Amino acid sequence: MNRLFGTHYAVKLDVFEGPMDLLVHLVIKNDMDILDIPIALITEQYMAYLELLQGLDIEFAGDFLLMASTLTHIKSRMLLPPAEGEDEEDPRMEIARPLLEYLRMKRASEWLGKQEVLGTTTFIHQEPPSQGGSTPQETQPRDTDAIEADLMDLVNAFKDLMASRYQEHTVDFSTEALSVSERIEEIADRLARKGSILFTDLFHPRESKPELVVTFLAILEMAKQGRLRIMQHVQSGIIRIFSPMPEWPAHEEAVSHAPSHS
Amino acid sequence: MPQATLKQIVEGLLFSAPHPLSVEKLRRLVPEPEKEKVSETVQALVSEYASRDGGILLTRVAGGYQFRTRTHLAPWTTKLHQTPSLKLSKAALETLAVIAYRQPVIRSEVEYLRGVDSGGIIRTLLDMKLIRVAGRKEIPGRPLIYATTRHFLELFGLNSVDDLPSPEELGALDTPTLSPSDPLKVREPSG
Structure with missing residues (x-):
């Protein structure tokens, strides 16, 4: 056949x-x-x-x-045969x-496929490449690219982080005083200075496993208290921690022309 | 310096803007006392460019207005702009259509309608900024919700998603067009 x-x-x-x-x-x-x-x-x-x-x-x-x-x-x-009495649908x-x-x-x-798409049959007046780099290029306001990360995203990111840093399993019996509340203050400090930090940057490469866990717990605690916002980039999946008051740069249009609008 | 007229201002703004400008946006940019006349000025410009019969038109798109070259000039304009044109596969167009018509929509709804896994195509459309994540649906699993972007409207020359013709207008229930080739020729039921 x-x-x-x-x-x-x-x-x-x-x-x-x-x-x-x-x-x-x-x-x-x-x-x-x-x-x-x-x-x-x-x-x-x-x-x-x-x-x-x-x-x-x-x-x-x-x-x-x-x-x-x-x-x-x-x-x-x-x-x-159709069930008796009941008006059964075909x-x-x-x-x-x-x-x-x-x-x-x-x-x-099919209709979409037949449309006169910008850049194929019709064109717009093009801006010369910006010199100062001050012209925002994004077509979308920034916040559409980032969404609030949920707990699973965060746990997964932490799991990846641990996996990439600790292949061998060693047990360390030395006692260290690790305080979540101290770590919270450290992170809050850094956030206040920088506005936002990459999730992975919060974990120092030479830190021990318990220290990483403490940092992670600190982040969770802060999120619970509303002391930070955790956003994830839609395309790359990169997680970034923001200070609670959003400081998005104004929207593209607002930057170049007029006061922002609702 | 010559006194700027409203028409000059509006035309200049529209010409120099990288994206379509809405009437509301223009209202905020023009001198205060002339605000109310923006809409009619834009309309006047639209008909002026239409009747002028030149190489560009003032087009209504994505909730605003934008100067665009006329489509029948494509043989020449494309020579200048040798950017790779937007080429969407049949599957991508289909997925985009489902999202455009059904938005806000979650992936499983897209897949139910298309009857086929659509995760990869959705990602491609996201990368192309034709669609965006509009949030999460508050159902188990909190799936992402998708919607089209303003970029989508600009590319397809639509003023808003309400401008999409209904499938009935497009003749959805008429005899659909057959695929160019008939891949199923081999197996007639009689065989």
Whole structure:
């Protein structure tokens, strides 16, 4: 069977973004009414496609299998007589509804693809490269790039930090007086001077493990008391600690032209 | 020094701004007594540039106004601006469409609609600043909420997301266009 599908075929397979895309294709190809899909036929063709992928040793995502099971399930429910008295919905709606929704989005994405995109067919007056570096380049206000980090983000960051610094497990029995409250004052001091500090910079490279833990506890305690804000950069995942009063530079527009607005 | 007219001021501001300027923004920049006339001045400029039939138009975009070259000049303007054009894959456009129409939206909603894992594409769209994280949804797992950016509006020449045509207007329920090639030719049910 595989002999039928030459290599030229394999190249075309990526036409389908996912199971919905494939289903839409089958519906159109067979000129089916989405609200009245011959479920046996579409299931058969869908399965044939999956078989084909397997035959070609192409790995397909679990999403395709999930859809296969949905189709088979609908098909089996169609065989059952409707429950008496109850006005049961056509089982095929389970697939018809997402298909309609998907078609809407497909239309929308086609429309987006046809738009005259700035920088391709239309252009704007360009500013010369800024000399003083004072012109903000960001299209978005800064705070959209950072979000409040939650506890899990913080714990993960700490875990990574510990893992990168302590591969071997040594036990140190020397007693040291480590105080969380002293550490809090230290951090508060540094924050007051700098405004913001990278999470990783709060941990000194030569500090012992208990010291790192104390620092971490201090950060947690301060966050609880509202003495600092922990923000995470959306793209890079880098965590930065800020003093409680936000001192964002004014928005791009506000910097160059006018007083800030709400 | 010649006395600056409101029209001159508005035109100069619009010309020199790196991003579209809204009427509200312009109002804050012009001389106090002329504030109320900004809107009509902008409109006058829009029609002036339209009727002038020149190489640029004053376009309404992302909640403001911006001078843009006319699209039919692309064969020449693209020669000057040889920046790599925004090239979005089919999957990326689809994901962007879902986020644009359904925003604010979480990843699992995008994936439900598309029927396919979309994490990587969402990240790409974030990197391109077409979408942004608009917060976290207060449900278990506190998933991130996505929305489109102003940059998205500027790029696609939209005034606001309300300007997106409804899928019905686009003929969502008509017979969809078939993919250029028919990859499923091999397996007719009769076979």
